[in-house]
Amino acid sequence: MDPDLNPFAPGSGLKPPALEGRQAEIEAFDRLIARTKRKAAERGMLLSGLRGVGKTVLLNNFAAQAERHEWFVVQIEAQPSTEGRKATRQKLARAIEAGARRLRAKSAWGYVKDVLGSIGSFNISLGAAGVSATLGTTTGRADSGNLDIDLEELVEDLATAMAKSKAGFGIFIDEMQDLDDELLGALISVQHLSGQKGWPFFIIGAGLPNLPGKLSATRSYSERLFDYRTIGALxxxxxxxxxxxxxxxxxxxxxxxxxxxxxxxxxxxxxxxxxxxxxxxxxxxxxxxxxxxxxxxxxxxxxxxxxxxxxxxWQRATPAERQYLRAMADDHDEASSTAQVASRLNRTASQLTVARSNLISKGLIYAPDHGAVRFTVPGMSAFISRQFEP
Ligand SMILES: Nc1ncnc2c1ncn2[C@@H]1O[C@H](COP(=O)(O)OP(=O)(O)OP(=O)(O)O)[C@@H](O)[C@H]1O
Ligand SMILES: [Mg+2]
Structure with a gap:
Protein backbone atom coordinates (compact mmCIF):
# COMPACT_ATOMS: atom_id res chain seq x y z
CA MET A 1 0.00 0.00 0.00
CA ASP A 2 1.08 3.60 -0.48
CA PRO A 3 3.77 4.22 2.17
CA ASP A 4 2.79 7.88 2.33
CA LEU A 5 -0.55 6.86 3.81
CA ASN A 6 0.93 4.41 6.32
CA PRO A 7 -0.88 5.22 9.60
CA PHE A 8 1.50 3.44 11.98
CA ALA A 9 3.91 5.31 14.18
CA PRO A 10 6.78 3.21 15.53
CA GLY A 11 8.96 5.57 17.53
CA SER A 12 9.52 7.15 20.88
CA GLY A 13 6.57 9.02 22.32
CA LEU A 14 4.87 9.14 18.90
CA LYS A 15 1.11 9.25 19.17
CA PRO A 16 -0.25 5.92 17.87
CA PRO A 17 -3.07 5.94 15.31
CA ALA A 18 -5.19 4.05 17.88
CA LEU A 19 -4.35 4.29 21.58
CA GLU A 20 -5.60 0.90 22.74
CA GLY A 21 -5.84 -0.94 26.04
CA ARG A 22 -5.25 1.98 28.39
CA GLN A 23 -8.86 2.77 29.28
CA ALA A 24 -8.38 2.01 32.99
CA GLU A 25 -5.51 4.49 33.29
CA ILE A 26 -7.29 7.15 31.24
CA GLU A 27 -10.38 6.79 33.43
CA ALA A 28 -8.26 7.02 36.59
CA PHE A 29 -6.77 10.25 35.34
CA ASP A 30 -10.20 11.60 34.39
CA ARG A 31 -11.28 10.85 37.93
CA LEU A 32 -8.32 12.78 39.30
CA ILE A 33 -9.36 15.79 37.25
CA ALA A 34 -13.01 15.50 38.26
CA ARG A 35 -12.15 15.14 41.94
CA THR A 36 -9.80 18.10 41.80
CA LYS A 37 -12.68 20.16 40.44
CA ARG A 38 -14.73 19.13 43.48
CA LYS A 39 -11.75 19.77 45.76
CA ALA A 40 -11.77 16.15 46.88
CA ALA A 41 -8.56 14.46 48.04
CA GLU A 42 -6.56 12.58 45.43
CA ARG A 43 -3.13 11.06 44.86
CA GLY A 44 -0.54 11.61 42.16
CA MET A 45 -0.05 8.86 39.60
CA LEU A 46 2.95 6.83 38.52
CA LEU A 47 3.28 4.76 35.37
CA SER A 48 6.05 2.21 35.28
CA GLY A 49 7.02 -0.33 32.69
CA LEU A 50 9.61 -1.59 30.25
CA ARG A 51 10.89 0.34 27.22
CA GLY A 52 8.43 0.83 24.38
CA VAL A 53 5.21 -0.03 26.24
CA GLY A 54 3.66 3.41 25.78
CA LYS A 55 4.41 5.31 29.00
CA THR A 56 5.36 8.56 27.28
CA VAL A 57 2.34 8.44 25.01
CA LEU A 58 0.06 7.96 28.01
CA LEU A 59 1.77 10.67 30.03
CA ASN A 60 1.37 13.10 27.11
CA ASN A 61 -2.26 12.09 26.86
CA PHE A 62 -2.77 12.94 30.56
CA ALA A 63 -0.96 16.27 30.21
CA ALA A 64 -3.14 17.21 27.23
CA GLN A 65 -6.21 16.20 29.22
CA ALA A 66 -5.11 18.41 32.13
CA GLU A 67 -4.47 21.32 29.71
CA ARG A 68 -7.99 20.96 28.35
CA HIS A 69 -9.25 21.35 31.92
CA GLU A 70 -7.20 24.50 32.28
CA TRP A 71 -4.70 23.09 34.74
CA PHE A 72 -1.28 24.56 35.31
CA VAL A 73 0.74 21.97 33.40
CA VAL A 74 4.49 21.50 33.66
CA GLN A 75 6.12 18.77 31.57
CA ILE A 76 9.71 17.62 31.81
CA GLU A 77 11.88 14.63 31.00
CA ALA A 78 14.61 13.80 33.53
CA GLN A 79 18.10 12.92 32.40
CA PRO A 80 20.74 10.82 34.14
CA SER A 81 24.28 12.00 35.05
CA THR A 82 25.53 15.17 36.66
CA GLU A 83 25.13 17.29 33.52
CA GLY A 84 21.67 15.83 33.11
CA ARG A 85 20.85 16.94 36.63
CA LYS A 86 21.68 20.55 35.80
CA ALA A 87 19.84 20.34 32.48
CA THR A 88 16.78 18.87 34.22
CA ARG A 89 16.63 21.82 36.64
CA GLN A 90 16.92 24.29 33.78
CA LYS A 91 14.16 22.44 31.95
CA LEU A 92 11.98 22.50 35.03
CA ALA A 93 12.44 26.26 35.33
CA ARG A 94 11.62 26.78 31.67
CA ALA A 95 8.64 24.45 31.79
CA ILE A 96 7.15 26.23 34.83
CA GLU A 97 7.43 29.53 33.06
CA ALA A 98 5.94 28.08 29.87
CA GLY A 99 3.09 26.58 31.90
CA ALA A 100 2.33 30.01 33.32
CA ARG A 101 2.31 31.59 29.86
CA ARG A 102 -0.14 29.01 28.54
CA LEU A 103 -2.60 30.01 31.26
CA ARG A 104 -2.81 33.60 30.07
CA ALA A 105 -6.13 33.23 28.29
CA LYS A 106 -7.57 30.90 30.93
CA SER A 107 -9.76 31.64 33.91
CA ALA A 108 -7.02 30.87 36.46
CA TRP A 109 -4.84 33.67 35.10
CA GLY A 110 -6.49 36.24 37.35
CA TYR A 111 -5.07 34.37 40.36
CA VAL A 112 -1.84 33.06 38.89
CA LYS A 113 -0.63 36.44 37.72
CA ASP A 114 -0.40 37.54 41.34
CA VAL A 115 2.14 34.83 42.16
CA LEU A 116 4.39 35.06 39.09
CA GLY A 117 7.09 36.52 41.31
CA SER A 118 7.30 33.22 43.18
CA ILE A 119 8.07 31.47 39.89
CA GLY A 120 10.81 33.99 39.19
CA SER A 121 12.33 33.49 42.63
CA PHE A 122 12.04 29.72 42.40
CA ASN A 123 13.78 29.66 39.05
CA ILE A 124 16.68 31.62 40.49
CA SER A 125 16.77 29.10 43.31
CA LEU A 126 17.00 26.36 40.65
CA GLY A 127 19.98 28.15 39.10
CA ALA A 128 18.02 29.31 36.07
CA ALA A 129 17.93 33.05 36.65
CA GLY A 130 17.96 33.97 32.95
CA VAL A 131 14.81 32.01 32.26
CA SER A 132 12.60 34.18 34.37
CA ALA A 133 13.94 37.65 33.81
CA THR A 134 10.50 38.74 32.62
CA LEU A 135 8.64 37.37 35.63
CA GLY A 136 10.25 39.44 38.33
CA THR A 137 10.77 37.99 41.79
CA THR A 138 8.93 38.14 45.10
CA THR A 139 11.07 38.74 48.14
CA GLY A 140 10.47 36.19 50.82
CA ARG A 141 8.75 33.63 48.56
CA ALA A 142 10.58 30.64 47.07
CA ASP A 143 13.87 32.50 47.32
CA SER A 144 15.68 30.89 50.26
CA GLY A 145 18.07 28.89 48.07
CA ASN A 146 16.96 25.71 49.85
CA LEU A 147 15.23 23.54 47.26
CA ASP A 148 12.79 21.92 49.71
CA ILE A 149 11.56 25.20 51.12
CA ASP A 150 11.43 27.01 47.79
CA LEU A 151 9.56 24.21 46.04
CA GLU A 152 7.10 24.06 48.91
CA GLU A 153 6.42 27.80 48.72
CA LEU A 154 6.09 27.72 44.94
CA VAL A 155 3.64 24.82 45.09
CA GLU A 156 1.65 26.47 47.85
CA ASP A 157 1.32 29.70 45.85
CA LEU A 158 0.52 28.08 42.51
CA ALA A 159 -1.75 25.33 43.80
CA THR A 160 -3.70 27.74 45.97
CA ALA A 161 -4.15 30.03 42.98
CA MET A 162 -5.29 27.12 40.79
CA ALA A 163 -7.71 25.90 43.47
CA LYS A 164 -9.56 29.20 43.17
CA SER A 165 -10.53 28.30 39.63
CA LYS A 166 -11.20 24.65 40.56
CA ALA A 167 -8.23 23.38 38.59
CA GLY A 168 -4.95 21.79 39.61
CA PHE A 169 -1.20 22.15 39.29
CA GLY A 170 0.43 19.09 37.71
CA ILE A 171 4.09 18.30 37.12
CA PHE A 172 4.40 15.55 34.50
CA ILE A 173 7.79 13.87 34.67
CA ASP A 174 9.00 11.37 32.09
CA GLU A 175 11.99 9.08 32.76
CA MET A 176 11.41 9.90 36.41
CA GLN A 177 13.88 7.20 37.59
CA ASP A 178 16.62 9.52 36.32
CA LEU A 179 15.75 12.44 38.63
CA ASP A 180 18.55 13.20 41.07
CA ASP A 181 17.86 12.27 44.68
CA GLU A 182 17.66 15.85 45.92
CA LEU A 183 15.04 16.99 43.42
CA LEU A 184 13.15 13.70 43.70
CA GLY A 185 13.11 13.96 47.49
CA ALA A 186 11.90 17.56 47.39
CA LEU A 187 9.12 16.69 44.93
CA ILE A 188 7.90 13.74 46.98
CA SER A 189 7.96 15.80 50.19
CA VAL A 190 5.86 18.52 48.63
CA GLN A 191 3.42 15.96 47.24
CA HIS A 192 3.09 14.64 50.78
CA LEU A 193 2.52 18.09 52.23
CA SER A 194 0.00 18.99 49.51
CA GLY A 195 -2.14 16.01 50.46
CA GLN A 196 -2.20 17.16 54.06
CA LYS A 197 -2.93 20.79 53.20
CA GLY A 198 -5.47 20.01 50.49
CA TRP A 199 -3.47 21.80 47.77
CA PRO A 200 -4.40 20.50 44.31
CA PHE A 201 -0.81 19.65 43.36
CA PHE A 202 0.01 16.36 41.66
CA ILE A 203 3.11 14.68 40.37
CA ILE A 204 2.33 12.44 37.43
CA GLY A 205 5.39 10.39 36.60
CA ALA A 206 6.51 7.72 34.17
CA GLY A 207 9.59 5.54 34.27
CA LEU A 208 11.18 2.12 34.27
CA PRO A 209 9.91 -0.68 36.54
CA ASN A 210 12.42 0.28 39.23
CA LEU A 211 10.72 3.68 39.70
CA PRO A 212 8.39 2.67 42.59
CA GLY A 213 11.35 1.16 44.45
CA LYS A 214 13.43 4.27 43.88
CA LEU A 215 10.67 6.44 45.33
CA SER A 216 10.26 4.26 48.40
CA ALA A 217 14.01 4.31 48.98
CA THR A 218 13.98 8.12 48.80
CA ARG A 219 10.92 8.64 51.05
CA SER A 220 9.46 5.55 52.69
CA TYR A 221 5.93 6.96 52.73
CA SER A 222 5.94 7.27 48.91
CA GLU A 223 3.98 4.07 48.40
CA ARG A 224 0.91 5.70 49.93
CA LEU A 225 1.24 8.94 47.99
CA PHE A 226 0.72 7.67 44.48
CA ASP A 227 -1.62 5.58 42.42
CA TYR A 228 0.94 3.16 40.93
CA ARG A 229 0.09 1.72 37.52
CA THR A 230 2.11 -0.94 35.78
CA ILE A 231 2.09 -0.39 32.05
CA GLY A 232 2.78 -3.53 30.06
CA ALA A 233 1.87 -5.48 26.96
CA LEU A 234 -1.68 -5.02 25.63
CA TRP A 314 23.58 -4.16 21.91
CA GLN A 315 26.22 -1.88 20.43
CA ARG A 316 26.34 0.17 23.59
CA ALA A 317 27.66 -2.87 25.47
CA THR A 318 31.36 -3.82 25.56
CA PRO A 319 32.32 -7.45 24.84
CA ALA A 320 32.49 -8.20 28.58
CA GLU A 321 29.08 -6.62 29.11
CA ARG A 322 27.68 -8.64 26.20
CA GLN A 323 28.82 -11.82 27.93
CA TYR A 324 26.86 -10.68 30.93
CA LEU A 325 23.78 -10.06 28.77
CA ARG A 326 24.15 -13.47 27.13
CA ALA A 327 24.27 -15.12 30.55
CA MET A 328 21.09 -13.24 31.50
CA ALA A 329 19.37 -14.33 28.28
CA ASP A 330 19.26 -17.91 29.62
CA ASP A 331 16.40 -16.69 31.80
CA HIS A 332 14.59 -15.38 28.69
CA ASP A 333 13.01 -12.04 29.56
CA GLU A 334 12.49 -12.86 33.23
CA ALA A 335 14.63 -11.51 36.04
CA SER A 336 18.03 -13.14 36.55
CA SER A 337 19.72 -13.63 39.87
CA THR A 338 23.11 -11.88 39.84
CA ALA A 339 24.62 -14.85 41.68
CA GLN A 340 23.38 -17.20 39.00
CA VAL A 341 24.65 -15.00 36.17
CA ALA A 342 28.05 -15.03 37.88
CA SER A 343 28.07 -18.79 38.21
CA ARG A 344 27.12 -19.18 34.53
CA LEU A 345 30.19 -17.09 33.72
CA ASN A 346 32.39 -18.92 36.25
CA ARG A 347 32.98 -15.71 38.16
CA THR A 348 32.04 -14.29 41.52
CA ALA A 349 29.26 -11.71 41.67
CA SER A 350 31.72 -9.07 42.87
CA GLN A 351 33.96 -9.62 39.82
CA LEU A 352 30.98 -8.66 37.69
CA THR A 353 29.90 -5.59 39.64
CA VAL A 354 31.43 -3.21 37.10
CA ALA A 355 29.79 -4.86 34.08
CA ARG A 356 26.49 -4.97 35.91
CA SER A 357 26.53 -1.34 36.99
CA ASN A 358 27.68 -0.17 33.54
CA LEU A 359 24.79 -2.02 31.94
CA ILE A 360 22.41 -0.36 34.38
CA SER A 361 23.76 3.12 33.68
CA LYS A 362 23.62 2.44 29.93
CA GLY A 363 19.94 1.65 30.42
CA LEU A 364 20.10 -1.93 29.13
CA ILE A 365 19.17 -3.63 32.37
CA TYR A 366 17.69 -2.61 35.71
CA ALA A 367 17.55 -4.11 39.19
CA PRO A 368 13.95 -5.15 39.96
CA ASP A 369 15.05 -6.42 43.38
CA HIS A 370 18.17 -6.72 45.43
CA GLY A 371 20.42 -9.33 43.79
CA ALA A 372 18.41 -9.44 40.58
CA VAL A 373 18.68 -7.91 37.11
CA ARG A 374 16.34 -7.78 34.15
CA PHE A 375 16.36 -6.41 30.60
CA THR A 376 14.73 -3.00 30.15
CA VAL A 377 13.34 -3.95 26.74
CA PRO A 378 10.98 -6.81 26.00
CA GLY A 379 12.30 -9.37 23.53
CA MET A 380 15.98 -8.69 24.28
CA SER A 381 16.80 -12.32 25.08
CA ALA A 382 15.39 -13.51 21.75
CA PHE A 383 17.43 -10.84 19.96
CA ILE A 384 20.58 -11.96 21.78
CA SER A 385 20.00 -15.55 20.75
CA ARG A 386 20.00 -14.33 17.12
CA GLN A 387 23.44 -12.70 17.53
CA PHE A 388 26.39 -14.86 16.67
CA GLU A 389 29.27 -12.44 17.02
CA PRO A 390 30.79 -12.17 20.52
N1 LIG B 1 -1.78 2.03 23.82
C1 LIG B 1 -1.10 1.95 22.66
N2 LIG B 1 -1.64 1.35 21.58
C2 LIG B 1 -0.93 1.28 20.43
N3 LIG B 1 0.30 1.78 20.26
C3 LIG B 1 0.88 2.39 21.29
C4 LIG B 1 0.20 2.52 22.55
N4 LIG B 1 1.01 3.18 23.40
C5 LIG B 1 2.14 3.46 22.72
N5 LIG B 1 2.08 3.00 21.46
C6 LIG B 1 3.18 3.07 20.48
O1 LIG B 1 4.29 2.41 21.07
C7 LIG B 1 5.51 3.09 20.82
C8 LIG B 1 6.23 3.39 22.12
O2 LIG B 1 5.51 4.35 22.89
P1 LIG B 1 6.24 5.25 24.00
O3 LIG B 1 7.41 5.95 23.41
O4 LIG B 1 5.21 6.04 24.67
O5 LIG B 1 6.79 4.11 24.97
P2 LIG B 1 7.61 4.29 26.32
O6 LIG B 1 7.06 3.31 27.27
O7 LIG B 1 7.61 5.71 26.73
O8 LIG B 1 9.06 3.84 25.88
P3 LIG B 1 10.47 4.29 26.52
O9 LIG B 1 10.58 3.59 27.85
O10 LIG B 1 11.49 3.79 25.54
O11 LIG B 1 10.48 5.77 26.64
C9 LIG B 1 5.14 4.30 19.98
O12 LIG B 1 5.41 3.98 18.64
C10 LIG B 1 3.65 4.48 20.21
O13 LIG B 1 3.02 5.03 19.07
MG1 LIG C 1 9.13 7.07 27.01
Missing part, protein backbone atom coordinates in the same frame (compact mmCIF):
# COMPACT_ATOMS: atom_id res chain seq x y z
CA UNK A 235 -4.24 -7.79 26.01
CA UNK A 236 -4.81 -9.72 22.74
CA UNK A 237 -8.07 -7.92 21.81
CA UNK A 238 -6.55 -4.45 22.33
CA UNK A 239 -3.39 -5.49 20.48
CA UNK A 240 -5.51 -6.66 17.54
CA UNK A 241 -7.36 -3.34 17.53
CA UNK A 242 -4.09 -1.40 17.67
CA UNK A 243 -3.22 -2.88 14.26
CA UNK A 244 -6.67 -3.57 12.82
CA UNK A 245 -8.53 -0.32 13.50
CA UNK A 246 -6.09 2.10 11.85
CA UNK A 247 -6.07 -0.12 8.74
CA UNK A 248 -9.87 -0.44 8.66
CA UNK A 249 -10.24 3.28 8.91
CA UNK A 250 -8.31 3.59 5.65
CA UNK A 251 -10.37 0.87 3.97
CA UNK A 252 -7.81 -1.94 4.42
CA UNK A 253 -8.79 -5.25 6.01
CA UNK A 254 -6.75 -8.04 7.51
CA UNK A 255 -7.64 -11.71 7.30
CA UNK A 256 -8.17 -13.11 10.80
CA UNK A 257 -5.09 -15.36 10.57
CA UNK A 258 -2.94 -12.49 9.28
CA UNK A 259 -3.97 -10.30 12.21
CA UNK A 260 -3.38 -13.14 14.65
CA UNK A 261 0.12 -13.71 13.28
CA UNK A 262 1.05 -10.04 13.60
CA UNK A 263 -0.31 -9.75 17.13
CA UNK A 264 1.50 -12.93 18.18
CA UNK A 265 4.78 -11.70 16.71
CA UNK A 266 4.45 -8.40 18.60
CA UNK A 267 3.56 -10.22 21.82
CA UNK A 268 1.23 -7.32 22.64
CA UNK A 269 4.05 -4.76 22.98
CA UNK A 270 2.97 -1.37 21.66
CA UNK A 271 6.23 -0.46 19.93
CA UNK A 272 6.34 -3.85 18.18
CA UNK A 273 2.68 -3.56 17.19
CA UNK A 274 3.47 -0.27 15.46
CA UNK A 275 6.55 -1.78 13.77
CA UNK A 276 4.72 -4.87 12.46
CA UNK A 277 1.64 -2.85 11.54
CA UNK A 278 3.79 -0.49 9.52
CA UNK A 279 5.54 -3.37 7.74
CA UNK A 280 2.19 -5.06 7.00
CA UNK A 281 0.87 -1.89 5.40
CA UNK A 282 3.99 -1.50 3.30
CA UNK A 283 4.05 -5.09 1.97
CA UNK A 284 0.32 -5.42 1.27
CA UNK A 285 -0.47 -5.13 -2.40
CA UNK A 286 -4.25 -5.03 -2.11
CA UNK A 287 -6.86 -3.81 0.34
CA UNK A 288 -6.92 -7.27 1.91
CA UNK A 289 -3.88 -8.25 3.97
CA UNK A 290 -3.50 -12.04 3.93
CA UNK A 291 -1.33 -14.47 5.89
CA UNK A 292 1.47 -14.40 3.30
CA UNK A 293 1.61 -10.61 3.58
CA UNK A 294 1.69 -10.90 7.36
CA UNK A 295 4.52 -13.46 7.30
CA UNK A 296 6.60 -11.23 5.06
CA UNK A 297 5.77 -8.22 7.26
CA UNK A 298 6.92 -10.11 10.35
CA UNK A 299 10.21 -10.93 8.65
CA UNK A 300 10.76 -7.32 7.58
CA UNK A 301 9.52 -5.88 10.87
CA UNK A 302 11.81 -8.19 12.87
CA UNK A 303 14.81 -7.18 10.72
CA UNK A 304 13.99 -3.54 11.28
CA UNK A 305 13.62 -4.02 15.02
CA UNK A 306 16.90 -5.94 15.15
CA UNK A 307 18.69 -3.24 13.17
CA UNK A 308 17.31 -0.36 15.23
CA UNK A 309 15.62 -0.93 18.57
CA UNK A 310 17.78 -3.88 19.66
CA UNK A 311 21.09 -3.33 17.86
CA UNK A 312 21.43 0.25 19.12
CA UNK A 313 21.34 -1.18 22.64
Missing amino acids: DPASAADAIGLPMNELGVHLDADALRALVTAADGYPFFLQAYGKAAWDVASSKIVNLDDARLAIEIGTEQLDAGFFRSR
